[in-house]
Amino acid sequence: MAVRTFVVVGHRVITSPDFNLNDLAGSTGRLDVLLRCVNSAFFLSHDIRRDTELYLIMLGPPNPPKTIRFAGKELRYLNPDERSTAALVRNALRVWRDGGGGGREICASPGVYISCMGLSDVLKSLEGRTVYYMREDGKDLMFLEIEENPVFVLSDHLNFSEEEEKVVLKYAKEIVSVSPLSLHTDHCIILVHNELDRRRV
Amino acid sequence: MAVRTFVVVGHRVITSPDFNLNDLAGSTGRLDVLLRCVNSAFFLSHDIRRDTELYLIMLGPPNPPKTIRFAGKELRYLNPDERSTAALVRNALRVWRDGGGGGREICASPGVYISCMGLSDVLKSLEGRTVYYMREDGKDLMFLEIEENPVFVLSDHLNFSEEEEKVVLKYAKEIVSVSPLSLHTDHCIILVHNELDRRRV
Numbered sequence A, B: 001m002a003v004r005t006f007v008v009v010g011h012r013v014i015t016s017p018d019f020n021l022n023d024l025a026g027s028t029g030r031l032d033v034l035l036r037c038v039n040s041a042f043f044l045s046h047d048i049r050r051d052t053e054l055y056l057i058m059l060g061p062p063n064p065p066k067t068i069r070f071a072g073k074e075l076r077y078l079n080p081d082e083r084s085t086a087a088l089v090r091n092a093l094r095v096w097r098d099g100g101g102g103g104r105e106i107c108a109s110p111g112v113y114i115s116c117m118g119l120s121d122v123l124k125s126l127e128g129r130t131v132y133y134m135r136e137d138g139k140d141l142m143f144l145e146i147e148e149n150p151v152f153v154l155s156d157h158l159n160f161s162e163e164e165e166k167v168v169l170k171y172a173k174e175i176v177s178v179s180p181l182s183l184h185t186d187h188c189i190i191l192v193h194n195e196l197d198r199r200r201v
Helices: A031-042 A082-099 A119-125 A162-171 A185-200 B031-042 B082-099 B119-125 B162-171 B185-200
Strands: A004-010 A052-058 A066-071 A106-109 A112-115 A131-140 A151-155 A172-177 B004-010 B052-058 B066-071 B106-109 B112-115 B131-140 B151-155 B172-177
Touching: A004 A031, A004 A119, A004 A185, A031 A052, A031 A066, A031 A082, A031 A185, A052 A119, A066 A082, A082 A106, A082 A112, A082 B082, A119 A162, A131 A162, A151 A162, A151 A185, A162 A172, A185 B185, B004 B031, B004 B119, B004 B185, B031 B052, B031 B066, B031 B082, B031 B185, B052 B119, B066 B082, B082 B106, B082 B112, B119 B162, B131 B162, B151 B162, B151 B185, B162 B172
Parallel strands: A004 A052, A004 A151, A131 A151, A131 A172, B004 B052, B004 B151, B131 B151, B131 B172
Antiparallel strands: A052 A066, A066 A112, A106 A112, B052 B066, B066 B112, B106 B112
8 A cells, every 4th residue: 555654843842741631732832733734644534544654753842852653554543623632642652651662662552653763763764765845945746746655744833943954855855835825734734635636536 | 805715514513602622522513623624714824814704604502503704804813723713713602692692793803703694694695706515526626717706615524404505506606626535624625725826826
């Protein structure tokens, strides 16, 4: 089965489970932005995109980096609202803390994995796949060939630092864009999916 | 200024302010679906779409119908997360209840209006505009001419009843679709915006 992978960096997103589900936009370093990316990446009307994989790279205090990987083909207990997805993320961070972490990625719930990988580690682990860096001034994805099993790298509401951008550019084949306007990250994911969906028909 | 209007019907969405912000997906008749439509309709990366207007038609108990209209050009206090938008909706329902309603649309907060209009009333109030009914089996919007100031009518996760569909078809110029797959309502709004954004450039 072909795979579509999205890698999203949350620059200030909290890396401990000690946050309040009632204040997701206020006290979590904008975890809410990443939660909406989970919704965009996986939901079809009556199904989950089993061919999709999403990495949330969380770089905020107190224990960065943490990466939560959602694997569509195994995912369970995912609902479209922000709060219930936040509970899955919180559970993953708890499992990591209680399990003592170590170096390995561990499974927190079906289809949800957590590790201490950072951006460079994640992209390295995807070597061999074709990476597209999504940036407003990129080439229009609509007019490009897209390789099989593509990886799309996006930032949250904050831009990549110079150093992060260097890492992304080291792996990226193209810098691509999906809109003439500057959009939210989760909206870009919808547009990438649609472009890929249209090509398969 | 050109206007883009979205009309979304929430078939079971609660029409009283007595709901819990901590259980938006569970006890509100899926108000969460409509909240995500608000996000899709209005958010750009660092701005709000001032040219957009959104009607949420709420048909659940105890006092249907209620319609909340978000007017982009006047909107304030809108944040992208579900919970804070739910608070705006709850406030509108409270203002309606406390104000005794009457027949008129009233302003609940800047850019947020509430009335007791139903689907037929809303479409009638938009007469003169070109209406597009969004349904999975519609014509691909990408290959259609789109009239100035279009109105797009969508349902939530439930299909329109036969009677509702008759009303929509009475006003609609075309039945249109934006994807080869069946998508969530808020994802469709993103795709419609993108199609319109691309044409203006």
